[in-house]
């Protein structure tokens with residue numbers, strides 16, 4: 334595949350995938366989510382839908398990251414927009430940075446950006462990046478001019494503080 338790859342990991346209804354595709358016309362943007370219900374809005378048939386330079390895939394992200402790693406593909410940029418926070422302490426292993434796939438997921442992408450509305454998640458994410466890469470990850474408060482995804486819009490409209498953690502390898 335010639336086009337650089339962007340992954341919108343956990344894309345939900347895919348609004349952010351379409352925005353990213355128009356922002357990066359030279360890249361192929363894959364919006365991946367396990368929820369058929371959310372992806373149905375994009376005309377999902379047989380777990381896949383697509384147009385121009387974007388594609389929706391219904392899949393578990395763990396499988397996607399492992400398969401990309403196995404075939405040696407690299408990702409130019411990946412976004413994790415508002416991943417499920419799993420706020421209960423007993424569910425910590427469900428947070429992406431505590432999942433066994435985390436090191437592979439980070440190593441696959443030249444750039445990773447995670448956005449969330451919970452400072453604990455952002456802080457843990459950044460620390461986990463440092464543990465697996467040795468590189469400090471920049472975690473910052475930010476305020477988007479235009480929300481990229483439905484969850485970003487919802488949190489911004491509710492007056493939540495938004496955090497992002499960015500890594501460049």
Ligand SMILES: C[S@@+](CC[C@H](N)C(=O)[O-])C[C@H]1O[C@@H](n2cnc3c(N)ncnc32)[C@H](O)[C@@H]1O
Nearest residue numbers: 343344345366367368393394414415482483484
């Ligand atoms: C809180 S929603 C955020 C959706 C979207 N990124 C946004 O900002 O509006 C989290 C999304 O991650 C998806 N998700 C969670 N775990 C997943 C997994 N293991 N594989 C694929 N998708 C997953 C959910 O189905 C859901 O659509």
